Amino acid sequence: MTYDVIVIGAGVSGSAVARELSRYEADVLVMDRADDVCCGTSKANSAIVHAGYDCMPGSMMARMNVRGNEMMEPLARDLDVPFERTGSLLVCTSKERLGGLRDLFERGAANGVPGLKIISGDEARAMEPQLTDAVVGALWAPSAGIINVFLLNIALAENAFTNGVDFHFNTRAERLWQDEGGVWHIRTNNGEYRARAVVNAAGVYADRLHNMVSATRIHITPRRGEYFLLDRTTAGYVRHVVFPQPTELGKGVLVTPTVDGNTLVGPTALDLADDQRDDVETTQVGLDTIREKASENLRDLPLRQVITSFAGLRAHEDRHEFVLGHVEGAPGFYDCAGIESPGLTSAPAIGEYLGGMVKDDLGLSPKDAWVQTRTGTVDPSLLTLAERNELIRREPAYGQIVCRCESVSEGEILDAIRRPLGARDLDGVKRRVRAGAGRCQAGFCSPRVMDILSRELGLPLEEIGKRGGASRIVVGRTKEVQGQ
Amino acid sequence: MSGSNDLRSVDVVIIGGGPAGLSAAVAAHEEGCDSILVLERDNCLGGILNQCIHNGFGLHRFKEELTGPEYAHRFVRRVEEEGIPYKLNTMVMDVSPERVVTAMNRDDGMFQVQAGAVVLAMGCRERPRGALNIPGCRPAGIYTAGTAQRLVNVEGYLPGREVVILGSGDIGLIMARRMTLEGAKVKVVAELLPYSGGLKRNIVQCLDDFGIPLKLSHTVVDIEGAERVKAVTIARVGPDRRPIPGTEERYACDTLLLSCGLIPENELSSACGVRLSPVTSGPVVNESFETSVLGIFACGNVLHVHDLVDYVSEEADEAGRRAVAFVHGELGPAGAGQRDAAHARIAVRATGGVRYTVPSTIDPVRMADKLTVRFRVGDVCQDAYVSVYLDGERVQHRRKQIMAPGEMEQVILRKADLVGRPGLSSVTVAVERE
Numbered sequence: 001m002t003y004d005v006i007v008i009g010a011g012v013s014g015s016a017v018a019r020e021l022s023r024y025e026a027d028v029l030v031m032d033r034a035d036d037v038c039c040g041t042s043k044a045n046s047a048i049v050h051a052g053y054d055c056m057p058g059s060m061m062a063r064m065n066v067r068g069n070e071m072m073e074p075l076a077r078d079l080d081v082p083f084e085r086t087g088s089l090l091v092c093t094s095k096e097r098l099g100g101l102r103d104l105f106e107r108g109a110a111n112g113v114p115g116l117k118i119i120s121g122d123e124a125r126a127m128e129p130q131l132t133d134a135v136v137g138a139l140w141a142p143s144a145g146i147i148n149v150f151l152l153n154i155a156l157a158e159n160a161f162t163n164g165v166d167f168h169f170n171t172r173a174e175r176l177w178q179d180e181g182g183v184w185h186i187r188t189n190n191g192e193y194r195a196r197a198v199v200n201a202a203g204v205y206a207d208r209l210h211n212m213v214s215a216t217r218i219h220i221t222p223r224r225g226e227y228f229l230l231d232r233t234t235a236g237y238v239r240h241v242v243f244p245q246p247t248e249l250g251k252g253v254l255v256t257p258t259v260d261g262n263t264l265v266g267p268t269a270l271d272l273a274d275d276q277r278d279d280v281e282t283t284q285v286g287l288d289t290i291r292e293k294a295s296e297n298l299r300d301l302p303l304r305q306v307i308t309s310f311a312g313l314r315a316h317e318d319r320h321e322f323v324l325g326h327v328e329g330a331p332g333f334y335d336c337a338g339i340e341s342p343g344l345t346s347a348p349a350i351g352e353y354l355g356g357m358v359k360d361d362l363g364l365s366p367k368d369a370w371v372q373t374r375t376g377t378v379d380p381s382l383l384t385l386a387e388r389n390e391l392i393r394r395e396p397a398y399g400q401i402v403c404r405c406e407s408v409s410e411g412e413i414l415d416a417i418r419r420p421l422g423a424r425d426l427d428g429v430k431r432r433v434r435a436g437a438g439r440c441q442a443g444f445c446s447p448r449v450m451d452i453l454s455r456e457l458g459l460p461l462e463e464i465g466k467r468g469g470a471s472r473i474v475v476g477r478t479k480e481v482q483g484q
Numbered sequence: 485m486s487g488s489n490d491l492r493s494v495d496v497v498i499i500g501g502g503p504a505g506l507s508a509a510v511a512a513h514e515e516g517c518d519s520i521l522v523l524e525r526d527n528c529l530g531g532i533l534n535q536c537i538h539n540g541f542g543l544h545r546f547k548e549e550l551t552g553p554e555y556a557h558r559f560v561r562r563v564e565e566e567g568i569p570y571k572l573n574t575m576v577m578d579v580s581p582e583r584v585v586t587a588m589n590r591d592d593g594m595f596q597v598q599a600g601a602v603v604l605a606m607g608c609r610e611r612p613r614g615a616l617n618i619p620g621c622r623p624a625g626i627y628t629a630g631t632a633q634r635l636v637n638v639e640g641y642l643p644g645r646e647v648v649i650l651g652s653g654d655i656g657l658i659m660a661r662r663m664t665l666e667g668a669k670v671k672v673v674a675e676l677l678p679y680s681g682g683l684k685r686n687i688v689q690c691l692d693d694f695g696i697p698l699k700l701s702h703t704v705v706d707i708e709g710a711e712r713v714k715a716v717t718i719a720r721v722g723p724d725r726r727p728i729p730g731t732e733e734r735y736a737c738d739t740l741l742l743s744c745g746l747i748p749e750n751e752l753s754s755a756c757g758v759r760l761s762p763v764t765s766g767p768v769v770n771e772s773f774e775t776s777v778l779g780i781f782a783c784g785n786v787l788h789v790h791d792l793v794d795y796v797s798e799e800a801d802e803a804g805r806r807a808v809a810f811v812h813g814e815l816g817p818a819g820a821g822q823r824d825a826a827h828a829r830i831a832v833r834a835t836g837g838v839r840y841t842v843p844s845t846i847d848p849v850r851m852a853d854k855l856t857v858r859f860r861v862g863d864v865c866q867d868a869y870v871s872v873y874l875d876g877e878r879v880q881h882r883r884k885q886i887m888a889p890g891e892m893e894q895v896i897l898r899k900a901d902l903v904g905r906p907g908l909s910s911v912t913v914a915v916e917r918e
Contacts, residue, residue, distance in 0.1 A: 280621070280622070281622075281706075282619045282620060284705065306614060306615060306617060308612070308613070308614030309614060309619075392593040393593060396591070399590040399593055404525065407575075407577070439609075439612075441612035441613065443612055443630065444609065447634050447638075447639055461639070461641060465711075467624075467711070468711075470712050472712065473624055473635075474635060474642060474643050475642055475643065475644055475645055475738070478636055478641065478642055478666055479666055480640065
């Protein structure tokens with residue numbers, strides 16, 4: 001069949017475009033090389049909804065950031081995604097650099113960022129008592145916030161799926177061309193796909209796809225950022241996003257609460273070579289750098305409470321600008337490229353913008369029955385005792401705790417697996433319901449979650465992975481079992 | 485939570501049905517308590533012993549060598565014979581300072597019990613990779629030794645075929661042998677410290693006997709592999725425990741096991757306000773294994789990580805008996821944090837290479853005729869003396885050929901010595917050169 005639109009990449013921006021397109025009568029497919037949504041840049045970032053004062057006025061970044069920020073709250077409500085408008089503090093530690101705060105304030109005003117205010121060091125310390133005495137001033141941005149980045153991506157995709165969008169995983173786009181009739185052909189490891197329009201949301205690989213179809217060139221540098229995640233026992237250490245003053249490489253090492261009550265510290269910024277687009281390893285130098293930088297503005301950072309470290313890649317386009325929309329010489333091909341920070345914040349706006357563009361070009365008409373909302377998994381900790389017992393009476397699996405660090409029940413894990421575009425591996429379960437995301441990092445629950453996945457998916461335990469591909473957890477049976 | 489006044493009441497609620505909880509339950513029953521409830525989160529009693537299928541358990545307790553499941557079964561049988569109530573697959577969600585225990589399972593839903601006394605026996609967990617700050621990729625194939633042990637011994641699956649082990653804790657050593665017996669190749673055990681954290685007998689029986697090299701003062705500096713582990717690089721570390729450039733050795737492998745320490749699992753305890761020791765990460769307790777919260781006792785690995793289960797049982801027996809005494813009002817005004825004039829509180833101090841002691845305070849009136857004080861040393865000590873001082877006076881001075889951080893040490897205090905000294909304020913345990 002020929003799809004109306006194929007979106008390449010099931011990250012947060014690809015999923016946002018797909019959800020926008022799901023409003024219309026059209027055959028839409030999202031393909032991704034991974035076995036789940038949210039497996040690339042979208043899964044490993046600061047999980048911050050930026051206010052939008054640092055983008056250059058007039059840029060696509062500025063426009064998408066401010067619009068995305070504005071859209072995020074109602075969207076998170078519609079899609080049942082945890083979001084908190086915490087506000088952010090960008091702190092300055094030298095009088096000589098106070099002018100930098102003023103510049104950002106003015107840039108923010110030009111971008112239409114609401115509520116910005118320059119405050120004194122003491123005012124900042126009153127808001128964030130752990131700030132050091134070296135802080136002489138700060139830019140307060142009340143519209144900044146934090147979000148569950150996995151669930152935003154997952155919810156956008158789930159809602160698109162519910163509204164009829166197909167998702168094909170483990171499907172890697174290898175070659176693209178347009179035939180004389182204007183139909184796009186995509187060669188993949190799973191055969192050839194055809195579509196009237198293609199949206200290139202391939203993250204750190206988006207330049208490769210772009211350069212296959214256009215004489216204009218873009219170039220993406222995978223820029224690696226490493227992070228520490230601290231135990232939920234650190235909840236309340238900071239209550240707002242705390243940024244240092246930015247540098248040429250980005251927003252610097254920030255410290256932020258997460259919506260789950262952890263503290264996140266990072267990222268570093270290191271430009272990798274073109275052939276390192278999957279290189280998400282952490283390094284000794286990187287981890288040491290976070291330690292050093294994060295302590296410049298904050299006292300007693302509880303780095304003994306680190307439960308994991310990780311790295312993500314930003315898709316940094318050479319011009320440091322989102323590359324969105326039509327591509328010269330390739331009608332029906334749409335770029336969604338160079339989506340680095342503030343890409344997560346911008347995702348809803350990018351969906352609206354690109355989805356709208358494709359809809360207009362293809363002349364799509366609205367669906368009669370579009371489902372605007374999505375209900376997430378139950379969070380039993382928010383229920384009253386009576387409600388919780390009613391839930392357990394109805395579904396006893398909600399009475400069985402599987403992940404003890406995060407108090408995740410079997411009922412929640414079953415929901416994560418059974419829901420639309422459900423989890424198929426340990427990481428998929430973790431991103432949906434947090435089993436294994438706590439302080440023991442799945443040491444206790446992974447054999448139990450594997451059992452549940454094996455049972456639910458009808459797969460032998462040897463086939464269950466941490467994520468897709470060859471990431472299997474066990475390699476075979478023991479001698480005793482073999483002998484039986 | 486509901487504010488209901490008609491909560492079900494139980495004299496002694498024991499959180500955890502592993503070796504500590506079972507010992508405490510049996511001892512409490514022997515003490516005449518017939519209102520006991522053991523709450524166990526797993527689907528059977530016995531705790532971590534169920535996956536410890538090697539032998540070497542029970543030499544002190546039963547004067548014979550048992551496997552882990554056999555050792556556990558001795559206690560499980562007693563629990564069954566005496567009809568001591570327990571609930572499986574039951575997670576305790578909260579313990580209030582007033583000893584209201586909130587728990588949950590499939591059948592009962594979420595329920596609350598008013599406990600006369602609570603015995604904390606939740607055990608410990610393993611330090612994960614993230615807490616070790618090991619750089620590199622995050623593929624499948626990295627497991628704590630205990631997770632691997634469960635996969636092999638309980639589930640019957642092999643987690644990998646070519647193995648590097650970081651850390652020489654006892655579970656890591658045991659798993660080096662177990663994986664070898666299962667046909668895997670254990671290439672090396674790397675230990676950050678200049679000495680092993682495990683028992684000497686395990687180094688001999690699990691590594692030396694199989695020709696597995698133990699590299700002391702080494703750590704993992706890189707993990708390769710996008711989906712599954714492909715290689716692990718280790719390097720020598722200097723006295724500052726930082727890797728020394730140029731000493732890297734790369735091992736192709738598909739599995740990295742971590743045996744880098746155990747952490748008492750005290751989230752429930754701290755939420756309840758129980759004071760924890762920064763050294764052991766377990767509750768601070770007195771001679772009755774009573775924590776800083778009235779009527780809440782602790783024993784086993786949730787209190788401090790033990791080397792031998794035999795000692796867990798011994799402590800837990802006492803904790804169980806003392807919990808019953810508390811319920812019967814026989815402990816007097818209690819709480820390790822509270823003491824009146826009639827019950828002096830003597831501090832037990834750890835100095836000179838002794839990292840901590842359990843207990844850390846003693847009420848001489850309440851102590852038994854003999855009290856075992858357990859401790860660990862912070863470094864390997866050869867030809868040193870273990871000394872006990874009552875205030876300034878040295879009353880014990882015992883030569884030990886060798887002491888290592890991996891093994892627990894003990895001194896025994898006699899009640900007669902303590903009550904005979906009115907005004908005694910501290911007992912000091914020290915390791916001395918001479």
